[in-house]
Amino acid sequence: MSGFNARGAWSIYQRELMRAMRTAFQSILSPVLTTSLYFVVFGSVIGSRMEPVDGVPYGAFIIPGLLMLTLLGETTSNSSFGIYMPRFTGTIYELLSAPVGVAETLIGFVGAAATKGLILAAIILATATLFVDYEIAHPVFAIGYIMLVAASFSLFGFILGIWADSFEKLGIIPLLILTPLTFLGGTFYSIDDLPAPWNTVAFANPIAFLVSGLRWTFYGTSDVSIWVSLSLTLGFLALCVAIIAFIFKTGWRLRE
Amino acid sequence: MSDPILSIRNLTKVYAGGTKALDDVDLDISKGEIFALLGPNGAGKTTLIGAVCGLVRPTSGTITAFGQDLSTNWRSARERIGLVPQELSTDMFETVERSVAYSRGLFGRGPDKVRIEEVLRSLSLWDKRSSEIRELSGGMKRRVLIAKALAHEPDLLFLDEPTAGVDVELRKGMWEQVAALRERGVTIILTTHYIEEAELMADRVGIIRGGKILMVDNKDAMMQRLGTTEATIALAEPLSELPAAIAEYPVTLSEDGRELCYRGGDGSGSGSAEVAALTKALIAHGIDYTGIDVADSSLEDIFVDLVSQEEAA
Helix, strand or coil: CCCCCHHHHHHHHHHHHHHHHHCHHHHHHHHHHHHHHHHHHHHHHCHHHCCCECCECHHHHHHHHHHHHHHHHHHHHHHHHHHHHHHHHCCHHHHHHCCCCHHHHHHHHHHHHHHHHHHHHHHHHHHHHHHCCCCCCCHHHHHHHHHHHHHHHHHHHHHHHHHCCCHHHHHHHHHHHHHHHHHHHHHCCCHHHCCCCHHHHHHHCHHHHHHHHHHHHHHCCCCCCHHHHHHHHHHHHHHHHHHHHHHHHHCCCCCC | CCCEEEEEEEEEEECCCCCEEEEEEEEEEECCCEEEEECCCCCCHHHHHHHHHCCCCCCEEEEEECCEECCCCHHHHHCCEEEECCCCCCCCCCEHHHHHHHHHHHCCCCCCHHHHHHHHHHCCCHHHCCCEHHHCCHHHHHHHHHHHHHCCCCCEEEEECCCCCCCHHHHHHHHHHHHHHHHCCCEEEEEECCHHHHHHHCCEEEEEECCEEEEEEEHHHHHHHHCCEEEEEEECCCCCCCCHHHCCCCEEECCCCCEEEEEECCCCCHHHHHHHHHHHHHHHCCCCEEEEEEEECCHHHHHHHHHHHHHHC
C-alpha cells in the first residue's frame, strides 16, 4: 500500500454519510424545519415590519446568519458524534488497527460531516426562497466560504468528539457556546447598529466575523472586511488541523 | 524456527497510572502456527495484542511484522493483520453485510461480494446478512467480529479471548473455525484463560503473568518436559514400609500404609508404562491391590504450577 489508503478513507466517508441518511429525520429534516420556522417568524411575519438593514430587506438580511447558525451547529455535532460514538461503543478498535492515518480519518469523518453541512446549506437556501426574496451577490465566494466554514467546524467537531468523555460534554459546546455566540454574532442585526461600546465588544465574538463574511458574499455588505473574515476562518482551520495532527501524533484519548 | 512472521523485542508498556502491563517481552511467531498466550486476568495479554495492532502505544521496544518495523511501516504491516477483540464492540445499527464490507474497505481492499459471501457463509452468518447487528445473539455478534477481521484476508489473526462467555457448543464451533483458518495458512495468535482451548488448538504456548513471559514452548514439548503422571494404588492389605522390590520406582507409601503414590514420567506417556510395570512388580512380589487411579498432568497443572512458583518467588 502506498502512503495513502484511499479505499479506507472512502469507506469511512461512505459509512458516515449513510449514518446521516439512516437518521435523516434528525440530521436533515429537523435543522431544516427549525431554520424554516425562523424564516417564517423573523423573515416573513416580523421581518415585514422591520426597516431594511444596510439596504437589505430584513427577511433577506437574516439568511446568512441563520445559515451560519445551522451550519456551525450541525457540522460540529455531526463530526463530534461521528468520532465519539466509536470511542463510546468500543468500535474505534477497528479504526485504530486499520491501515488508516490522520489523512484518511479526517477525509472520512470530517469530509462526511462537511458534506452533510453543505447538503443542509443547500436545502436551507432552497427553503428560504419559499419565504423570502433574495439574491446572492457573489455566489462563487458564497459556496467557497460555506465550504470553508463547513470544513473548519467539522474539524472542530472532530476535536470535540475526541475530547469529550461523556454525552453531556459532547452537547455542551454546540448548545452552550456556538448557538449563543451565533445569536450574538450579528445573525439578527448589524453589529454596526449596536450602541458603543457593544459594537466593539461584539467583535470579541469570533462568530461575528463568520456571519459578517458570509453576509458579504450574499449582499456585498459586511461589518468587517471579507478578507479579515476569510483570514480568521483559514487561521481557525489551520489551528484545528494542527491540534488534530498533535492528537494523532501523541494518541491522546485514542491510543492508550 | 523459520523466519518469524512477528517478532517482538524488549517490549515494555507502562500505563499513565504507572502500571507496568508489559515488562521487557520478547516473542517470535512463526508463519502458519497457532500460538496460544495463556495468563490470568491482568497478565498483559490484551496489552500485548493492542501493542501489535496499534491500540496501545508501547513505552519501549520494537515490533516487527512481516519484516516491517511497525513503528515506521505500519500501513503495509497492518493491512495483513486482523483483530477480533475481546469485547463485543459492534456498530449496532449496521447490517451484518455492510459492516463486514466496511471492514474490508477500511483495510484498503476493494469491494468483493464473493469474498464477503464466502466469509459470511463460513461463519454461518449468510442468512443474517441483512439483519442489523443489534438483532443478533451474543454468539452471532462474536462471529460478526470474526467475519469483520477476516474480510480483508489477513495473514496474521489475533483472537483475544475468542470464546470468553460463549456456550460449549459455540466454543467448539469456534475451534473448528480456527482449525479451518490454519488450513488456509493463516497464522493465529489467541489469548485465552481456558487452558483446554490452548491444549486442543495451539502448536505453541506462551505463559504470561505480570507482564512477563514466563515460558514459551512447543505445547507437546512443554507437556513432555513439565508433565507428570500420578497414580494412586489402593492396597488390599496395609504395608508398614515400602517394599524393597519397588524401591526403584518413584513411589511413596501413605501414612496409613494403605496407598502407594506414584509420581513420575514426563508427559510423553512413559509414566503410564512405568505404572504398568510397577503393578506387575507388585503382583510378582505378592502385594495385592484393589484399585488404581492414574492421571496425566494437563497444561492446566503446568500453568498453575508455573504461576504459583512465580508467586512464591
